[in-house]
Amino acid sequence: MNAAPILEPLNEAQxxxxxxxxxEPALVLAGAGSGKTRVLVHRxxxxxxxxxxxxxxxxxVTFTNKAAAEMRGxxxxxxxxxxxGMWVGTFHGIAHRLLRIHWQEAGLPETFQILDSDDQLRLxxxxxxxxxxxxxxxxxxxVQWFINARKDxxxxxxxxxxxxxxxxxxxxxxxxxxxxxxxxxxxxxxAELLLRTLELLRDRxxxxxxxxxxxRHVLVDEFQDTNTxxxxxxxxxxxxxxxVFAVGDDDQSIYGWRGARVEHxxxxxxxxxxxxxxxxxxxxxxxATILQAANHLIQFNQGRMGKSLxxxxxxxxxxxCYRAYNExxxxxxxxxxxxxxxxxxxxxxxxxxxxxxxxxxxxxxxxRLMAEGVPYRVYGGLRFFERxxxxxxxxxxxxxxxxxxxxxxxxxVNQPTRGIGERTLQVVREVAxxxxxxLWAAAGLLLDEGRLxxxxxxxxxxxxxxxxxxxxxxxxxxLFEQVARVIEMSGLEAHYAxxxxxxxxxxxxxxxxxxxxxxxxxxxxxxxxxxxxxAFLAHAALESGEGQGGRWDDCVQLMTLHAAKGLxxxxxxxxxxxxxxxxxxxxxxxxxRLEEERRLCYVxxxxxxxxxxxxxxxxxxxxxxxxxxxxxxxxxxxxQELIQDLRxxxxxxxxxxxxxxxxxxxxxxxxxxxxxxxxxxxxxFGEGVIVDCEGQGASARVQVRFEQAGAKWLVLQYxxxxxxx
DNA sequence: GGTGACAGTGTTTTT
DNA sequence: CACTGTCACC
Numbered sequence: 001m002n003a004a005p006i007l008e009p010l011n012e013a014q015x016x017x018x019x020x021x022x023x024e025p026a027l028v029l030a031g032a033g034s035g036k037t038r039v040l041v042h043r044x045x046x047x048x049x050x051x052x053x054x055x056x057x058x059x060x061v062t063f064t065n066k067a068a069a070e071m072r073g074x075x076x077x078x079x080x081x082x083x084x085g086m087w088v089g090t091f092h093g094i095a096h097r098l099l100r101i102h103w104q105e106a107g108l109p110e111t112f113q114i115l116d117s118d119d120q121l122r123l124x125x126x127x128x129x130x131x132x133x134x135x136x137x138x139x140x141x142x143v144q145w146f147i148n149a150r151k152d153x154x155x156x157x158x159x160x161x162x163x164x165x166x167x168x169x170x171x172x173x174x175x176x177x178x179x180x181x182x183x184x185x186x187x188x189x190x191a192e193l194l195l196r197t198l199e200l201l202r203d204r205x206x207x208x209x210x211x212x213x214x215x216r217h218v219l220v221d222e223f224q225d226t227n228t229x230x231x232x233x234x235x236x237x238x239x240x241x242x243x244v245f246a247v248g249d250d251d252q253s254i255y256g257w258r259g260a261r262v263e264h265x266x267x268x269x270x271x272x273x274x275x276x277x278x279x280x281x282x283x284x285x286x287x288a289t290i291l292q293a294a295n296h297l298i299q300f301n302q303g304r305m306g307k308s309l310x311x312x313x314x315x316x317x318x319x320x321c322y323r324a325y326n327e328x329x330x331x332x333x334x335x336x337x338x339x340x341x342x343x344x345x346x347x348x349x350x351x352x353x354x355x356x357x358x359x360x361x362x363x364x365x366x367x368r369l370m371a372e373g374v375p376y377r378v379y380g381g382l383r384f385f386e387r388x389x390x391x392x393x394x395x396x397x398x399x400x401x402x403x404x405x406x407x408x409x410x411x412x413v414n415q416p417t418r419g420i421g422e423r424t425l426q427v428v429r430e431v432a433x434x435x436x437x438x439l440w441a442a443a444g445l446l447l448d449e450g451r452l453x454x455x456x457x458x459x460x461x462x463x464x465x466x467x468x469x470x471x472x473x474x475x476x477x478x479l480f481e482q483v484a485r486v487i488e489m490s491g492l493e494a495h496y497a498x499x500x501x502x503x504x505x506x507x508x509x510x511x512x513x514x515x516x517x518x519x520x521x522x523x524x525x526x527x528x529x530x531x532x533x534x535a536f537l538a539h540a541a542l543e544s545g546e547g548q549g550g551r552w553d554d555c556v557q558l559m560t561l562h563a564a565k566g567l568x569x570x571x572x573x574x575x576x577x578x579x580x581x582x583x584x585x586x587x588x589x590x591x592x593r594l595e596e597e598r599r600l601c602y603v604x605x606x607x608x609x610x611x612x613x614x615x616x617x618x619x620x621x622x623x624x625x626x627x628x629x630x631x632x633x634x635x636x637x638x639x640q641e642l643i644q645d646l647r648x649x650x651x652x653x654x655x656x657x658x659x660x661x662x663x664x665x666x667x668x669x670x671x672x673x674x675x676x677x678x679x680x681x682x683x684x685f686g687e688g689v690i691v692d693c694e695g696q697g698a699s700a701r702v703q704v705r706f707e708q709a710g711a712k713w714l715v716l717q718y719x720x721x722x723x724x725x
Numbered sequence: 726g727g728t729g730a731c732a733g734t735g736t737t738t739t740t
Numbered sequence: 741c742a743c744t745g746t747c748a749c750c
Binding site: 092 | 726734735737739
């Protein structure tokens with residue numbers, strides 16, 4: 001086949017990487033905006049079209065479903081046909097697929113279900129209760145973290161060295177009990193998907209051999225994000241025979257806190273001998289100004305692989321930096337600037353992103369955007385399949401498929417309430433534990449033996465009958481009808497209908513769940529022999545349901561810096577650049593984490609194509625208290641000559657009185673005669689600057705940051721402030 | 726079994 | 741401040 005369409009769109013460095021020797025491992029260090037995905041896609045095309053590799057022999061791994069979908073789509077577009085037989089997916093998705101095929105060898109029940117982190121946490125809580133451990137002392141979240149961290153290291157309870165440490169012994173005990181609970185319910189959590197697969201391949205040389213012969217090429221995206229287990233997995237699968245083509249950027253490693261190890265990038269060149277390293281440094285995204293700033297910042301990190309982005313593009317506008325008085329002023333500025341930019345034309349709202357370090361910061365921007373009538377969309381937060389009502393409905397579905405799924409049983413047994421109280425459940429749990437039965441089986445046993453009081457017994461009986469009836473009702477129906485039927489029978493809608501406004505959204509989400517089921521594609525390549533309900537349930541656990549519900553209009557984009565990774569926008573705001581917030585206070589303790597914060601900042605800067613606007617506030621209210629802040633060190637680490645400082649416009653002339661300014665704009669911009677930014681003098685506190693105003697008339701208050709006395713809220717009427725200068 | 730008062734807590738997040 | 745979870749009480 002003609003190689004021209006594959007190679008022509010590439011620059012020299014990209015071409016080198018794409019045409020790397022087919023039998024050798026390769027590490028591609030791809031800077032931000034340097035065409036990382038393009039290289040991966042073209043590499044696949046190159047292998048198939050020129051090296052004669054069958055798509056059947058290709059395994060491409062990513063971290064997110066979105067990245068996997070993009071890679072698949074672009075490969076198809078380039079090759080001009082769906083590359084049948086090629087495996088493209090997330091680590092978890094691929095592990096899941098292998099376990100579905102080899103459930104028997106992996107020691108799993110055929111209908112094993114996937115636990116998402118919320119399910120996992122609930123199961124841990126139940127385990128703690130079963131062990132009669134105090135949740136105050138054994139914090140479920142920490143236990144969850146412990147278990148997942150051990151699994152990510154490839155450790156089973158038996159593999160963990162007894163150091164004689166009591167706390168650790170207990171944690172290992174809980175881990176073991178949790179594993180037991182998973183086994184009994186046929187449940188597999190996210191880390192387990194990976195660990196099981198690793199063990200499956202490791203302990204069955206025949207199987208491993210088969211897959212090594214099948215997958216002639218393994219490609220990995222975002223390699224810097226691999227954790228220990230994922231890396232072990234790649235090494236095992238390769239066995240030094242199958243060449244691995246890894247693409248990553250050590251400067252964009254921002255997930256160390258959840259187990260990713262950047263060091264794998266360095267390790268790669270050792271563990272995969274004869275590996276060649278390719279560097280992609282030409283950036284096609286940002287202006288020279290933005291790149292210069294990003295390069296300058298990242299140089300403050302030690303131990304980088306070393307890479308410096310460049311562009312042939314223009315300098316572009318200077319980076320602007322606004323020093324706000326407080327967080328509200330910051331939000332005001334950002335939204336005003338957004339309106340200006342939109343008014344200038346040539347930009348859609350969706351071209352603008354507001355980035356922040358923590359989700360809590362979004363609220364101010366939301367309020368302000370809402371007040372100004374600018375449509376926006378917040379990324380992150382609860383995803384569709386994580387919503388309470390959706391999970392409830394799915395739990396009914398799960399339970400009707402697998403009655404021994406204790407997690408689902410617990411979840412819905414009394415949701416909506418049907419008179420099965422804590423006392424009754426206590427008895428059921430106890431019997432289950434004593435006899436080694438599932439909750440379902442224990443409940444049935446109790447009823448058969450007539451060991452429950454009439455009222456509780458009847459309620460429980462009705463619940464068991466309901467689930468039974470759901471299973472029967474589902475027979476012969478299409479997937480979406482089954483989902484609709486289960487929701488209907490569950491009584492959830494009626495339950496939420498009583499909750500008013502909040503309940504309405506929940507009911508809408510339940511309807512959306514039926515839509516999701518209707519739109520679900522059963523892919524025999526992935527789902528194999530599974531029933532469509534099982535496949536849908538797995539899909540719901542593995543795909544958080546991004547894009548489900550919620551309309552896609554032209555909206556200003558609000559998200560955390562983490563969520564922005566991999567995206568790009570013509571205009572980017574990076575907000576809250578303050579010590580303690582960004583870099584975050586908790587990462588200041590260890591130097592390694594500070595470097596990760598810096599990389600996070602680097603990721604943020606390199607999201608911007610044309611215009612980059614930074615901001616920080618001199619005072620910020622956190623948990624209801626005002627704090628005076630220092631500008632982020634990252635600001636000082638940018639080349640100052642590229643930055644244009646924007647000062648808030650200080651209004652010197654007295655503004656309208658409170659009484660006359662009705663409808664003249666948001667209240668807090670003006671506090672009667674005074675305005676944010678003005679210098680004032682107070683008899684007792686001395687001189688300071690007004691940093692905030694609220695209320696009007698007799699209740700009008702201003703916040704003044706005094707040079708000596710710090711920040712104070714003063715009621716204008718009594719404070720007797722004098723304007724200075 | 727549902728309501729209201731209180732204490733405790735508070736990065737980043739995909740699968 | 742704003743949210744969660746727990747506890748007492750109706």
